[in-house]
Amino acid sequence: MSGKALLFLKRLTSRLTNRLTNLLxxxxxxxxxxxxxxxxxxxxxxxxxQPNKLQATVLGEKNSIDMSPATAEVSxxxxxxxxxxxxxxWPAALMEEEHxxxxxxxxxxxRAAGAVRSDEQDQHFGLYREHCVHCHGTSGNGLxxxxxxxNPYPRDFRLGVFKFKSTPxxxxxxxxxxxxxxxxxxxxxxxxxxxxxxxDELESLVDYVIYLSARGExxxxxxxxxxxxxxxxxxxxxxxxxxxxxxxxxxxxMEVINEIVIGVAESWDKATDQAITVAAPPEDxxxxxxxxxxxxxxxxxxxxxxxxxxxxxxxxxxxxxTCHGNTALGDGQKNxxxxxxxxxxxxxxxxxxxxxxxxxxxxxGALKPRNIVPRxxxxxxxxxxxxxxxxxxxxxxxxxxxxxxxxxxxxQNPLGLSxxxxxxxxxxxxxxxxxxxxxxxxxxxxxxxxxx
Amino acid sequence: xxxxxxxxxxxxxVPILGTGMYLIGMLASSGPLALWFPENINPLAxxxxxxxxxxxxxxxxxxxxxxxxxxxxxxxxDATSNPExxxxxxxxxxxxxxxxxxxxxxxxxxxxYQFKVYADVRINRPMLAGADGTLGTADDQPEPxxxxxxxxxxxxxxxxxxxxxxxxxxxxxxxxVNELHAPKDVRLVGSLKAADVxxxxxxxxxxxxxDMIPGTRQIVWFQASKPGxxxxxxTELCGWGHYKMKxxxxxxSQEEFATYLERLRKAQFDRSYDNGSPSDQPVSPxxxxxxxxxx
Numbered sequence: 168m169s170g171k172a173l174l175f176l177k178r179l180t181s182r183l184t185n186r187l188t189n190l191l192x193x194x195x196x197x198x199x200x201x202x203x204x205x206x207x208x209x210x211x212x213x214x215x216x217q218p219n220k221l222q223a224t225v226l227g228e229k230n231s232i233d234m235s236p237a238t239a240e241v242s243x244x245x246x247x248x249x250x251x252x253x254x255x256x257w258p259a260a261l262m263e264e265e266h267x268x269x270x271x272x273x274x275x276x277x278r279a280a281g282a283v284r285s286d287e288q289d290q291h292f293g294l295y296r297e298h299c300v301h302c303h304g305t306s307g308n309g310l311x312x313x314x315x316x317x318n319p320y321p322r323d324f325r326l327g328v329f330k331f332k333s334t335p336x337x338x339x340x341x342x343x344x345x346x347x348x349x350x351x352x353x354x355x356x357x358x359x360x361x362x363x364x365x366x367d368e369l370e371s372l373v374d375y376v377i378y379l380s381a382r383g384e385x386x387x388x389x390x391x392x393x394x395x396x397x398x399x400x401x402x403x404x405x406x407x408x409x410x411x412x413x414x415x416x417x418x419x420x421m422e423v424i425n426e427i428v429i430g431v432a433e434s435w436d437k438a439t440d441q442a443i444t445v446a447a448p449p450e451d452x453x454x455x456x457x458x459x460x461x462x463x464x465x466x467x468x469x470x471x472x473x474x475x476x477x478x479x480x481x482x483x484x485x486x487x488x489t490c491h492g493n494t495a496l497g498d499g500q501k502n503x504x505x506x507x508x509x510x511x512x513x514x515x516x517x518x519x520x521x522x523x524x525x526x527x528x529x530x531x532g533a534l535k536p537r538n539i540v541p542r543x544x545x546x547x548x549x550x551x552x553x554x555x556x557x558x559x560x561x562x563x564x565x566x567x568x569x570x571x572x573x574x575x576x577x578x579q580n581p582l583g584l585s586x587x588x589x590x591x592x593x594x595x596x597x598x599x600x601x602x603x604x605x606x607x608x609x610x611x612x613x614x615x616x617x618x619x
Numbered sequence: 620x621x622x623x624x625x626x627x628x629x630x631x632x633v634p635i636l637g638t639g640m641y642l643i644g645m646l647a648s649s650g651p652l653a654l655w656f657p658e659n660i661n662p663l664a665x666x667x668x669x670x671x672x673x674x675x676x677x678x679x680x681x682x683x684x685x686x687x688x689x690x691x692x693x694x695x696x697d698a699t700s701n702p703e704x705x706x707x708x709x710x711x712x713x714x715x716x717x718x719x720x721x722x723x724x725x726x727x728x729x730x731x732y733q734f735k736v737y738a739d740v741r742i743n744r745p746m747l748a749g750a751d752g753t754l755g756t757a758d759d760q761p762e763p764x765x766x767x768x769x770x771x772x773x774x775x776x777x778x779x780x781x782x783x784x785x786x787x788x789x790x791x792x793x794x795x796v797n798e799l800h801a802p803k804d805v806r807l808v809g810s811l812k813a814a815d816v817x818x819x820x821x822x823x824x825x826x827x828x829x830d831m832i833p834g835t836r837q838i839v840w841f842q843a844s845k846p847g848x849x850x851x852x853x854t855e856l857c858g859w860g861h862y863k864m865k866x867x868x869x870x871x872s873q874e875e876f877a878t879y880l881e882r883l884r885k886a887q888f889d890r891s892y893d894n895g896s897p898s899d900q901p902v903s904p905x906x907x908x909x910x911x912x913x914x
Contacts, residue, residue: 301859313859352774352796359774360796363865456887459789460782553793555888601789 214252214282214296216306218242219325219386221531225511230394237393237404241386244405244424249382252305255280257378258432260425267432270381271374275367279375294368295375298361307379309507310532317357320534323507324376325383327431328568331551332438336565336573339438345373347552355548381431388427443564445556448590454555455597469594476595479588485562485574487592490541495599497543505539506568512536539569547600558593621700627693634686638679657824660845660870663806664826666736673732677725745808745840764810764838768799770818770831773860775799775851779880786810792884797866799851801843802876811837819855822868830855843870 218238227234250256255276261267283293291297296305302321304310309323322329331348332340349369352360361369389404396402403409405424410417448454453461453469461469480487480495492499504512504519511517511533517524519536529535542550551557551566565573575583584592644654659668696705749758767786769776775797781790794800801807811820813831821828825841851866871879 298863350796354776357772359772359860362795362797363867454888455789457885553887598789 214305216245216249216252216382217304217308217310217532219308219383219390219532221511221528221533222387222390224528224531225514226390226394229514232394233398234390234393236398237390237396240404240406241389241393243407244389245382245386247405247407248385248424248428249378253281255375255378258425258428260421260428261432264429264432266436267429270432270435271378272370275371275374276378278368279371291368294364294372298364299372302357303379307376307383308532310534313357315534318537319356320507320537321357323383324380325387326507326510326568327380327384327434328506330566330568331561332564332567333443333560334438334441334564335443336567338441339435341438341442342373342377343442345376346370349373351552353550354553355546355550377435381428381435384431385428388431389424392423392427443560445559445563446586448587452587452590453594454590455594456555472591472594473598475588476591476593476598479584479592480595484582484584485592490570491544492541495544495596497541499541501538501540503539503570504536505570508534508536508539541571544596544599545602553597555590555593555597558596559589562589562592621697623697623699624694627690627697630693631686631690634683634690638683641679657849658845659824659826660843660847660849661825661827661841662844663840663842664740666739667826670729670733670736674729677729744838745806761838762808762840764808766794766799766801766807767810767812768820768831769812769814770820770853770857770864771814772816772858773853773864775820775864775866776814779883781884792880793887794883797851798869799866800869800871800876800879801841802873803846803870804842804844805873806840806842808838808840811839816857817855818853818857818864821852821854822849823852824849824868828854843868846870846872 218241220238223234223238223241226232248256248258257268257271257273257276261270278292279294281293281296283291283297285291300311301313302309302311302317303324304314304321307324309321311321314321327339329340329344331353332338332344334340334344346369348358349361349364349372351362352358361372364372393404396404403420405420406417451468453465453472455469455473458465458469479485480491481493488495488499490499491497508519511528512519512525517528519525525533525536547553549557549561551561561571562574563576565571574589576589577583577585643652647653656668659665695701745762746754746759747762748754749756749760751758763780763785765780765784765786767778769778777794777796777799778786779792779794780786781788781792783790811829811831812835813833815833817833818831819828820831820839822841825843827839827841829837829839831837847870849868849870851868853861853864855861857864
């Protein structure tokens with residue numbers, strides 16, 4: 168073959184490859200753009216519940232097992248039980264029991280769920296996404312976009328633990344407790360008041376919080392129970408494909424799941440009966456807020472009560488000073504964590520100061536550990552409410568999820584506090600913002616002396 | 620018609636539409652087009668509205684005159700109907716002096732007028748007679764605030780002075796969040812604070828607007844002359860939830876206000892007085908109200 172023909176061939180191939188690469192580049196760009204627009208879309212993405220990856224990983228590492236099949240089956244079971252953020256459902260097993268079916272009202276649930284929208288009568292729908300989601304997250308995991316900027320972090324409902332309530336330590340709050348929090352907000356945190364919402368809107372939100380909390384707690388319990396199954400050996404937690412083939416086996420699976428669901432729902436149902444009734448202090452008993460401007464006689468009694476409260480505060484039975492500090496500035500101990508943090512931190516014995524060690528968990532949705540600091544009682548800010556009865560309940564019931572325990576009380580515990588002694592502590596605590604640090608007898612706050 | 624003249628008509632449509640919208644907004648008494656201020660219920664702020672009206676009238680006249688002049692020049696000297704070339708004129712002392720002196724005089728008049736208005740609403744705090752018992756003497760004391768509003772992301776926390784008429788004392792009355800009450804026809808002095816970031820406390824019906832600055836205390840005063848419920852809004856972008864930082868301002872008779880304060884005072888130690896208590900709320904059929912009462 169001559170050199171000329173070779174040159175021609177060379178040129179032809181180079182021209183062809185050039186054309187081909189051009190074509191490919193263009194095609195790839197166009198195809199990529201189409202694919203991208205398909206991915207991003209012009210519409211709002213469908214809201215989904217985020218699986219509890221953190222707990223799954225913690226359980227997996229603790230038991231050295233692969234949790235991915237369990238996670239997938241738990242997600243499928245949860246969707247069957249609770250539906251999706253746009254179409255919430257109350258588990259069928261609960262709808263059969265009258266008292267558990269009534270825990271949430273389907274109509275109100277629908278009102279709180281879904282995308283934000285309103286009708287011509289200005290009735291708002293999608294209330295959770297309108298008011299709550301940016302902090303508490305779609306799944307109620309306390310991981311909304313604003314969460315990391317807040318201190319304290321927004322509540323993760325999935326543990327089913329709530330702080331400020333009228334039921335004993337470890338129990339669920341009542342609807343009234345939740346409504347009250349929505350109305351009053353939580354002073355000293357980023358939870359604002361939603362008082363100007365209509366009552367039926369607040370009720371809908373309470374329903375939705377109960378729904379999210381129950382769903383999250385069921386998810387946790389399902390994940391925990393699935394660690395006992397061996398998925399490699401053909402065990403299944405929830406396998407709808409056998410519904411037709413092997414209805415008995417499917418029935419058995421559902422029985423385990425429903426037992427967990429009913430257990431969680433029962434704990435919510437019981438809360439109402441568990442709410443405590445605070446017996447009034449005796450008629451002539453002084454109360455700080457009420458009697459601070461009273462007659463000298465009443466005021467004398469109040470001072471006595473405050474002095475007694477101070478003694479109990481520093482005493483061995485109530486032991487308040489250990490955490491709240493001798494000056495009640497909340498500086499007794501500052502090294503503990505709340506259970507939302509301990510839940511993963513202590514389960515794996517992680518060192519919160521070791522960034523490398525904890526960073527994989529932060530990526531899974533854990534929030535950077537922060538110490539839970541005892542309340543500074545001199546600031547005059549009481550997160551659970553500032554009525555004497557609120558302080559009384561915090562002392563007697565403790566604060567769930569935190570290191571604040573319920574006080575030992577007298578009839579049950581002979582060494583415990585009597586009710587009057589608790590009221591003394593209440594009076595002392597309420598007087599603290601007005602007490603001088605150096606001279607506790609004076610009751611003029613430092614800022615009241617400045618010219619008005 | 621030439622394109623230049625069409626353009627001049629389009630320029631004319633701007634002042635016509637603008638002035639028309641203003642007039643409709645001002646004159647329509649109701650409906651979506653009634654866009655004027657809410658009724659002013661604060662007799663201490665009447666001058667603010669008057670000052671606004673005067674400035675608006677002046678601006679309106681200047682706006683209409685300049686707009687019409689602009690239109691007239693464009694129309695008259697449109698290139699297609701005026702074959703004559705443009706002549707350039709450089710400077711006219713007499714004219715320049717006048718168009719400087721007239722606005723300057725107007726501005727100075729406005730400045731003098733607003734000094735007094737500003738001082739009345741911002742500087743001259745209401746005073747109380749001192750030890751000698753007469754007002755206007757050297758020992759007068761500024762009237763202490765009887766209520767306090769703390770702006771917080773994203774709500775208004777309210778506190779009233781108790782029986783000693785002083786804030787920051789042990790007998791203060793904690794108000795309801797997002798709801799400020801005031802007695803009718805009483806001059807009130809209030810204190811504004813911010814708990815986190817800048818907020819601005821605005822009650823349009825009172826023409827009362829004041830920034831809340833963290834770490835400082837702002838003093839405001841007003842008098843509400845008409846019972847009713849009005850809006851409180853935040854007018855300083857304070858974060859993502861700024862738009863929902865709303866409150867209610869309730870003006871009621873002096874007796875009603877006293878009853879309200881008494882209820883709040885009692886609500887501090889007795890939950891049965893508390894508006895947020897279960898007994899006052901519609902309770903779902905599943906629930907028994909939790910009873911928690913002191914006394």
